[in-house]
Amino acid sequence: MTMKRYPIAIALAVAGSFAGCWTGGVIQLFSCDDPCYGLDPYECDDPCATCEGECLPPPLLGYDDPILLWTGEAAEEAAVPECPPEAPGLVFDGYGGFEADHVCPECRCTEPSCELPxxxxxxxxxxxxxxxxxxxxxxxxxxxxxxxxxxxxxxxxxxxxxxAPTVSGCAPANDAGAAPPELPAPWTVRARGCSGEAGVHTCREPGKMCVAAPVPRPTGFAMCVRYLRPGAPECPAEYPELREIYREFDDTRSCTPCGCGPLEGSxxxxxxxxxxxxxxxxxxxxxxxxxxxxxxxxxxxxxxxxxxxxxxxxxPGTCAATGGVAVGEATPKGATFFCCQSDEVIAVP
The missing domain is CATH 2.60.20 (Gamma-B Crystallin; domain 1)
Structure with a gap:
């Protein structure tokens, strides 16, 4: 850690309580009322504060600071959790696991019937x-x-x-003129990123930074760093899991209208x-x-x-249903790559 150094003969005239430690022949003195007196913020690790979150390895060059990233199999918005109070800032919302194909409801025809004269x-x-x-x-x-x-x-x-008798009743059971059916969400993964303020320089372990997070970490949340450069990264050992998430998508999916073919076998x-x-x-x-x-x-x-x-x-015979063919697709846009720790691992501050 970096702190203000005072010669051994300095008079303890500053108001407040002091503590000290011996390092290389110099006594390092600090006051918890003003532990960084005379130092620039980037030079000072506050020896009196504790990390209100998790102590994690800082990201490598090309990555953003760590955030809490929730991912889950959630097609319904109600299943997406709110950001925890310790990290209340919503910094990312996205989707993943896009389905290449979609299934349309099966078209059916009403049963025909013989009608008397x-x-x-x-x-x-x-x-x-x-x-x-x-x-x-x-x-x-x-x-x-x-x-x-x-x-x-x-x-x-x-x-x-x-x-003569007639045959009637062979018609689409689905309204052929209605709007296409509402299709399920095209993604299988929903993601949400959360962040909060923390004393970055409050970790006792050298080379680690404090990241705002609840302890223990909520289910489904992992500590992740976002890759800031184009393309997909090779994740570092500290954040080994690669997750590909998209911010938006174009949805042109639909189903062809239902109809009925000619009667056969009447x-x-x-x-x-x-x-x-x-x-x-x-x-x-x-x-x-x-x-x-x-x-x-x-x-x-x-x-x-x-x-x-x-x-x-x-x-009365039968008539084959037509239509109900899947057309169009959901195309994800704007890939964002995150490198994450396992969401099963909880860091200890």
Missing amino acids: GGLTGSASAACDGTTPTSFDAPAGWSGACTAPAAVGSGELGSLLIQ ACTALVSAYEDEGCSALLGAETVTLAGPKCVAGPELRIESMEARWIKDE
């Missing part, structure tokens, strides 16, 4: 091509149960057109029966209809007062 259409002609057709509509969401639409009098119909066949009474007892006739199209049934003086239907083949 919407009803019958009566015509005065025998070819279902009358100019004034009469509709016998089934109720909405018809299950095929007996229903009695409005009837017409006998002799007014020469044919009945049985509408086979819907219904048996539709028409009755002359309102209770589906007096059968007029029954015909099968498929997805191929409607069917015309001719006959003189057709009279219909009720109808019902049932499935012979109910195979």
Whole structure:
């Protein structure tokens, strides 16, 4: 340590309490009221103060002073700790462990379904091509149960057109027009650097400096020095662990919109029966209809007062989901390199 030296014959006339030590034939005297009297600050190690933190090796040329650096696997901001009271200054916030790829939510399509014919259409002609057709509509969401639409009098119909079944319900389960889904944070490591004021020259060990820090050191915090030159350093033995952290990043990640491909393998066949009474007892006739199209049934003086239907083949098929493809990437910017002591090692002042 460096301190004011007084000859052995000096009169102890200075007010306050004094202490002394013998070094090379000279008595070194100092007063704890003013231990650095007459010296420049860089020349004086205060012999009366103690290190309020950790005594650490000073950084080599090209590195900044040591700071407390917290790193952890934290995608949520709530998991990032505040700087401790002993080192309250926030000097660095950053991210690391960027994921090269991202995963999009799986696109899905609603299940298609076979839908029964919407009803019958009566015509005065025998070819279902009358100019004034009469509709016998089934109720909405018809299950095929007996229903009695409005009837017409006998002799007014020469044919009945049985509408074809349809397939519906194959649509994206995800809103194709919505904004891309919110993707998780692209980093796996979150970092925060903290510093505080400490009496740098208060360590008893030669060649060490005092760094503000709580003792014991909180979990996840390590003492680190930031590399100030371009490129990645080869960390010194005193701070052997290299950590690469970024201050910011560009995020162009997104997912292509969801959609549904064409229906495949659909086979819907219904048996539709028409009755002359309102209770589906007096059968007029029954015909099968498929997805191929409607069917015309001719006959003189057709009279219909009720109808019902049932499935012979109910195979709506499938449609493949499209979209949900990951595009873009998260690109880190501004690499900062820290050389750190192990966060499992706690320095003793």
